[in-house]
Amino acid sequence: MVYKETCTSCGVGLIDEGYSVFLCPNCGNEVIGRCKTCREHSTPYVCDNCGFQGP
Ligand SMILES: [Zn+2]
Ligand SMILES: [Zn+2]
Secondary structure (H helix, E strand, C coil), rough: CCCEEEECCCCCCCCCCEEEEEEEECCCCCEEEHHHHHHHHHHCECCCCCCCCCC
């Protein structure tokens, strides 16, 4: 189980329900966090490890 404290896109703390945490689909080495708001708005994120960008 991967773990991340903050949303990768906006930096908000991942405490409310509805967030998701997953490994980068491109490199698989960076944990991506997405808060509920960013999921609902499909806010882009950028992987710190490989630079992959996506919703
Ligand atoms: Zn967010
Ligand atoms: Zn990556």
